[in-house]
Amino acid sequence: MSLLVLEGLTLQAGARRLIEPLSLRIEPGEQVALIGASGAGKTSLLHALALASRPASGTLRLDGQDGWTLSSHARHRLRRMLMLAPQHPPLPPRQRVVTAVLAGRLPGASMARSLRMLFSPDEAHARLAFDALDRLELGDRLWSRLDQLSGGERQRVAVARLLVSQARLWLADEPLSALDPQRAQRVLAVLQDAARAEGRTLVCSLHQVELACRLFPRVIALRQGRLVYDGPPQDLGARQLDEIYADLLNESPAAPDDAPLTSAPPQAMCR
Ligand SMILES: Nc1ncnc2c1ncn2[C@@H]1O[C@H](COP(=O)(O)OP(=O)(O)OP(=O)(O)O)[C@@H](O)[C@H]1O
Numbered sequence: 001m002s003l004l005v006l007e008g009l010t011l012q013a014g015a016r017r018l019i020e021p022l023s024l025r026i027e028p029g030e031q032v033a034l035i036g037a038s039g040a041g042k043t044s045l046l047h048a049l050a051l052a053s054r055p056a057s058g059t060l061r062l063d064g065q066d067g068w069t070l071s072s073h074a075r076h077r078l079r080r081m082l083m084l085a086p087q088h089p090p091l092p093p094r095q096r097v098v099t100a101v102l103a104g105r106l107p108g109a110s111m112a113r114s115l116r117m118l119f120s121p122d123e124a125h126a127r128l129a130f131d132a133l134d135r136l137e138l139g140d141r142l143w144s145r146l147d148q149l150s151g152g153e154r155q156r157v158a159v160a161r162l163l164v165s166q167a168r169l170w171l172a173d174e175p176l177s178a179l180d181p182q183r184a185q186r187v188l189a190v191l192q193d194a195a196r197a198e199g200r201t202l203v204c205s206l207h208q209v210e211l212a213c214r215l216f217p218r219v220i221a222l223r224q225g226r227l228v229y230d231g232p233p234q235d236l237g238a239r240q241l242d243e244i245y246a247d248l249l250n251e252s253p254a255a256p257d258d259a260p261l262t263s264a265p266p267q268a269m270c271r
Contacts, residue, residue, distance in 0.1 A: 008058035033212035036222035093147035104161035
């Protein structure tokens with residue numbers, strides 16, 4: 001059974017349409033990169049996948065269940081299947097890194113266990129958080145306060161939270177946006193390796209088109225809330241990339257699909 005099935009899903013904010021009717025399936029264990037220019041609707045879609053935004057129309061089934069037809073209690077339980085690492089994680093500044101990471105273990109834990117884990121983590125939980133942070137080159141910040149971290153370090157804390165979570169679906173919203181190019185590659189490798197090793201499904205929005213096309217077997221592209229591409233990166237032509245990012249390219253003419261590779265902008269990056 002598909003893990004996610006969207007049929008004619010739309011999202012609306014007041015009178016404004018954020019996502020045009022969208023239908024797609026995502027299978028268990030898939031790794032999907034979500035690309036598109038700024039404002040294309042990536043975050044909006046991820047929030048819908050996370051059952052955080054209610055569709056204006058259409059359906060979204062997660063593991064066969066339409067969360068929006070369930071009671072709020074049942075929907076809350078269904079949400080335990082997924083974890084979203086938001087683009088700007090709302091991490092309390094005075095919180096310790098270890099606590100922020102272990103929050104990834106909360107879904108499914110009892111209240112008593114959650115409180116113990118967060119406020120007085122035992123050695124096993126501290127080790128779990130340390131291991132995740134260490135893979136992201138942040139092991140030495142386990143006991144730091146979040147307000148002592150840089151933006152890129154806080155972003156890696158949000159990724160570490162994903163790594164410790166037991167959710168079947170990992171949703172990552174631009175997890176590399178505050179990282180330098182070298183570190184971005186390493187962090188993405190850790191995330192993808194962990195998802196593969198543990199059989200998680202990964203949907204990750206990225207502005208790094210080159211990484212999306214090189215490292216993901218499936219790319220979904222949005223433009224102005226519309227799905228404009230869904231398939232393997234090899235089939236994503238230069239012309240399509242030009243169209244996806246047209247507003248970033250200052251209306252430069254679309255390159256032919258057989259355009260030679262250059263070191264320049266997005267249009268050449270997938271081939
Ligand atoms: N609550 C809202 N009310 C009105 N418009 C909204 C709301 N949330 C998002 N939008 C608009 O919807 C569009 C899509 O936003 P979204 O954040 O999903 O884009 P994005 O592709 O994630 O962009 P970025 O790459 O800049 O993060 C944008 O034009 C945004 O201004």
